[in-house]
Structure formats: C-alpha cells, structure tokens
Amino acid sequence: MKSLAELQALRDSMKNKMGIRSDESGCTRIVVGMATCGIAAGARPVLTAFTEEVGKRNLTNVAVSQTGCIGICQYEPVVEVYVPGQEKVTYVKMTADKVAKIVNDHIVNGNVVTEYTIGANAK
C-alpha cells in the first residue's frame, strides 16, 4: 500500500462485494420465485444469470434473492423487482436471455421492460 488513494480504491471495490451484508433499506431487490413450480419452469438459470449480471456490472445496493411460490404458477419463472419508493414490477415467463436487458434497462437506467411484465403477458 503506497498511498491513501490506493487504499481508498481497494476499499471501494471490497465494499461492493460486501454490500449485501448491510441491514439498511434503500437497496434494490431482485427476487426470483423458487418454489417447486418456479424451479420446474427453469427459475434456477434465471437466478444464476441475475447473480452473474449484477456481479459483472459491479452494482452496489442490489440484492438478488429468492422467494417461495408467488401464486401465479402459469407464469413461472416469475421475478419481482423492488426499487425503493417505487411500485413492485413483476416479470413473468423469464429466461436467462431476458436477464441482461432487465438489469441494463430497469435496474441501471430505471426503465421498466414492459414487454416482459405480467401486464403485457396477461392479455
């Protein structure tokens, strides 16, 4: 360690990796339905893809987690995105291919990917 700046850079990169350990709210949550129906429909690769994508982009304050049955089994795999202060967005019939777009458009840039949501698919 040669300088304070070098230490601060290391701290920031380490902090990213530990962000999920904070108890503070204000964190965006990506929740994948991982009940039997979800897993059978292919939720597992979706969860993995989210984890990888969030990691690749070094996003802080974003947690990827799972939940049980959301109750709309015909639309599985289901993913819900909770951005603090906004209404929850529910994405349905998810695949790993759709993940990058959701992370890029919705999580990073704040634009909901309407075409993947339950509203668009329920028609």
Next chain:
Amino acid sequence: MYRSHILVCGGTGCTSSGSQRIIDELEKELKAQNLSEEVKVIKTGCFGLCALGPIMIVYPEGSFYSRVTPEDMHEIVSEHLVKGRIVKRLLYSETVENDTVKSLNETTFYKKQHRIALRNCGVINPEDINEYIAYDGYQALGKVLTEMTPDDVIKIIKDSGLRGRGGGGFPTGLKWSFAKASVSDKKYVCCNADEGDPGAFMDRSVLEGDPHAVIEAMAIAGYAIGADQGYIYVRAEYPIAVKRLEIAIKQAREEGFLGENIFGTGFNFNLELRLGAGAFVCGEETALMTSIEGNRGEPRPRPPFPAVKGLFGKPTVLNNVETYANVAQIILHGAEWFSAMGTEKSKGTKVFALGGKIHNTGLVEVPMGTTLREIVEEIGGGIPNGKKFKAAQTGGPSGGCIPAEHLDIPIDYDNLIAIGSMMGSGGLIVMDEDTCMVDIAKFFLEFTVEESCGKCTPCRVGTKRLYEILDRITKGKGKLSDLDELDDLCHYIKDNALCGLGQTAPNPVLSTMHFFRDEYLAHIVDKKCPSGVCKALLSYVVDADKCKGCTLCAKNCPAGAITGSVKAAHVIDQTKCIKCGVCMEKCRFGAISKK
C-alpha cells in the same frame, strides 16, 4: 459475485458449541446443491449473543438463526437458499413478530447497544484483511501518516475524552503525550491483552473478531509517540485470538501497513506477539512489561511510570485492547463525535461481558451512562427462573458488588468508584437471591490469593489472612470482631500493596461488607447462610407431616444419611449428611427443606 453471504460466528463461545462443524456441514450441503459459487460462507468474530450460540445470519435477508445444529444445515440450504423460504423455526424468536421478520438491530438485546469497539465483530471475516479494509480499515492510519502531525493525533485523542478501558480509566491522550514528551532513542507501544478477570471476555472477542483494529491503533500510537516497535501481550489460553492476530499481523505486513516506510511516509512500525502463561498479575502494566522482557512477571514500583521508563527501560505506551479498538474510529469521525457519547467525565461506550444469572449471557457495548437496570433487565433479558436480582459484580477481583438499590446508577468510571466498585475491564456478573455475598467475597479472595505474585508482603500474606477470616465466617466459626479485623486489614492492604492487584484485592470484601453487612452478621451471629449456599451452615430436614415414607430420598442419598421404613417418616442424620441436596431434589412431596 455471491448472491448470499452466510455469517457464522467463530468466536470462542460459538466455537465451543460446535460452529466449525456447522460450517463444515453447511459447505458440504452447499456443494451438494451446487451453490458454492453463489453463496459465500464467512466465519466471523463474536456476535455478542453467546447464550444463543451457535449463531448464523444469512444475507441479503438478514435472517438470524440461533442455536443451530449441523443437522439443520440441510434444511437451511434446501429451504432458504434454494427456495427462498426462511426456516422460521430456527429464527431467533425475538426477530419474529406477527409473522414478519424484524432486523436484528431492533431486538431488545441489540437495540440499546452502540457498537464502536465491537463494530466489526460478527460483521467481517477477521482472517481477511480486505473485509476490514472494506469497512474503512487502515483509513485512519493513512490519514494520520499523510495528513496529521503526532501532536494532532494526541490532541484529537485527548479531546475525545477516551479513557483506558482496562480498568483504571486513565486518559489515553494524556498517557500518549507523556510518552511523546520523553526523549529516547527507542520507544515502545504495548497492548495489554492479558485479560484475566473471571467472567471477562471483551478483549478476547475484539481480538477474535477484529484483530486489525488493534494493529491499526497501535501503529497510530507508534506514530504519535515516536515508537517503531510494538508488542501485543496476549494470553496463551486464547488460542483463537492468538491465531487470528498472527494471521492479521502477517497480512498487515504483506499489505504494507506494518514494516518499513508505511504509506511511503518513512514511518516504520513493527509488531510482535508475546504469549503470557496466564498469571493474573501480568495484566498489571509493570508486571506485563517485566514479563515481555523475559523475566518472571512481577510488578515494579511506580514511578517511574512506563511513559518515562517502561519496557526495556524505554518510554512505553501501554493500552488495553478495547482502548485501542476505539482509536481508529475517533481519528476518522473526530473527537466531537466520540465525546458526544457518554457522561461528563466518561466518554464513548463500554463493552461489558454479561455473565452469571442472566438470560442473555454475552457481550454488549453501551454508551457510558447507561444504567445497570437497562443492561441487566432490558439488554440482558433479566434473571432466569423468576428469581430476584441481588447484586451485580463489576471489575472482577478488583471490583465490588452493586446492590439492587443502585440499579439506576448511570454506569461510568467515577460513579462506580463512588459506590466502592470499579469499571474494571468490563466483566459484569449478575447474582440472584441464591447467591451468598460472603461466599462471593471468599471466591474472589481465593482467586487473588492464588494469583498474588508474592513480591510484596501486604498482598502475599494479607490476602491469605483475609481469605482465612472469610473462610471461617462461612464455616460458622466467625466472631463479631472479625468484621473489624477484615476492615482494618482491607485498608492496610489497599494502602500498602505494591501494585494494582494487591491494592484492589480487598474491594470485593469491602463492598460486600458495606452493602450486605446483614449477611455477614447472619453468618457470624445466627450461624445461618441466608442464601443457603454455605454448606457448613445448612441442614436438610424432613418434615414428618409431609413425608409419605416413599423411601426415594434414602435410596438416592449418596452418604447413606437417611433412615426410615416404608410409609413412615424418614430422618436425616446430620452427622453423615454431606449437604448435596439430592434428597430435596428427589422428594415428590416437598417434605425436605433447607434450613
């Protein structure tokens, strides 16, 4: 990228209840479910809630599982980590309210706590320097070396009002300024990690949970006083702390936080461990330094004080583990931030090791000025089995007992001394109505007799005589004049012993005599132990009216002291009775009582 972090407590408490087996099983289950790449298992230091160990917490949900077993790991992995269903039956019951899960910080154990010295304990992996760095580790050292003069450092520590957490409460900044003012070609920085009070484990937990905090602070102290060498004197009985310190020192050296030319500023600082063999007197500063020098751990007279002539005859700063654990935070957040907490003369927080007759045995850190009642009844969860609070013992063998009438006293250095106790290193042993205060005084004297190094007569002989008087009182052979003799001898030892061990050894006697004189009198005059502890003063008797003659007591008596035939009242032969109490425990009719 790990989507989940599982923190498992690796403090001594949870380790002894099997947390390593839990980690092994957890990792096996994660591997079996192909989750090893997504879920990270971290072994941390002490969470504080030792009574509920082994403890683990799963993020991002923050689910706090307590008293887990290796057998539970399959369920936690397959339910929580695969399907996202929190295993409610294993959650700490306080975090579950009306079916929703609360944050740990909202539970009564943690709500009133304010963690500065323990900030990283149970939060980071103490064996990974990068996790310490993520929580601003070594920032304070960097700031001090690149932006501050040694005088700036001493000023901020002085202004913060930090006082020594080892017991004496000497202002830390002042100590540093004395050492800085001493002119010498060589100076030393030492850390007292020879925690020896029965019931105290704060320093161990800090070293186990956050060893870098101590290392960083020692380097800061080295810069402030102009020392380039430090020693941590730690008990060999703390193997986990020793191991983590060794790892931490090695990592700090590799990253350049210890060694030559730190942060490119030309400042050099090296650190070594010295293991103590467990003598209580080596927690006394001059004896500690004598021990580091390679001699028998005996105290030496002060003055000269260590700041003038300490280790190897050179100016030395010696602080306690918990004191150091506050230093980096004060540098980063400022003196005012720290001095805003606490009371007028005692700033900041204090860590207490809660033990004895209390629900939440464990480690708590509260602002100075918190009342004993808040610590015992709220954070500690009160006394088990519906018993009544009798006293709290602080300061171990150097401290005294605080009775129920002083429960509302705000705890700080000066208030505790005013009522005849002392802060000590922070052991807090809670006693209920079943504790005999004479017996407690005897217990602590037995400890000091054992641990007296023997160098000075008041301590070597005086504590032994104190013990003998107490012993005869508990055996029903005390005289009223013993009370005056105890009092005289206590004050004589206080005034004449060479070091802190002897000077404070009479405190448990003085404080129990002051607050619980009636118990002493009951032992001496009535030949009774009101709490039913002192065996020589007890007798177990059978109530002939209640006894059904079931013979159960006689069958279980290990001494063959009970006689009687079936369906006739039994009798205990007091000359044979060893007062083990088994008969009373076994009797189904409540016919046997202690008198």
